[in-house]
Amino acid sequence: MNVETFRDVVEWTRALHEHLARCLKHCSTQQEEERAKWLLEYLADHEAALEKVVAGFEKKADPKALNTWLYDYIAYAPIKPHLSCSAPYAEMSFDEISQEIFDLHEQVIGFYRYLEGRAEIPETRELIGELLKLEQHEAMRLVHQTNRSKDL
Template sequence: MTTVQTAKDVIEQTRAFHNRLVSFYKDLSYQVDEERVKLLLEYMSRHHKNLVKIMDDYGSGVSEHILETWFMYVRNECDLSPFFSADLGPDMTAQQVMQVAIELDKCLLETYEAMLQNDIPDDVSDVFQGLLDLEKREKIKMAKSALKIETL
């Protein structure tokens, strides 16, 4: 599907995506019985809440010229079937939580990578490269924290 939108639209959509995940993980944490899984879900909620704040700060630090840049890109729909078909409930495991998290993060990475495939001005490209790098760093940080929680 070809999409035409501004850089600001993409940043706001990413922020909204992280915000939805805050609630998603928090709600799941109330459903689970296993203490480590509960800790992991609470961590995931806080992690995405932090990313919402980072996106707020990031968006406010970008010039209006860049935010209002229009571009077209072909966006492949993310495969969110693991998100919807996972056995998410009181008996879920830490591995199931991490698998869902990995699939959701993959969608964001694919979006930023698709943006960078376009012929866009360098200053706009720098913004999306920065967001891609941020998401990659956060994915590594999340995986390390999840491993620590799982080994408690």
């Protein structure tokens, strides 16, 4: 997918979360370690819910912001959604899965920070700012939930 407008950023993010949810769900059926299997199922559900929230941005965002072209993005190489499933989650440990997912979310957050610093109109700054807050909040929630499950 070519990311040329802020609408494309929203769609790219939605597609990333959707693909990740499907991949995690699929890998959970092949995971033998019980805690890791639970984690994959939890993360799959979380990513599916996040995909729906991100999809809502396209409906509620200012059309002016969505249709704004990105001029600088080529200097930044965003994560490609098809690469998010290149890791064999079914063969990874609980900690490895956690780290992989945390790293992926940090890359998305980094991409949003990059875009936020280059947004030229208030509408695009607001849109990217909202997406950034969402991703940061969800990343913190994932860290908190997975750390709690380690204590069990």
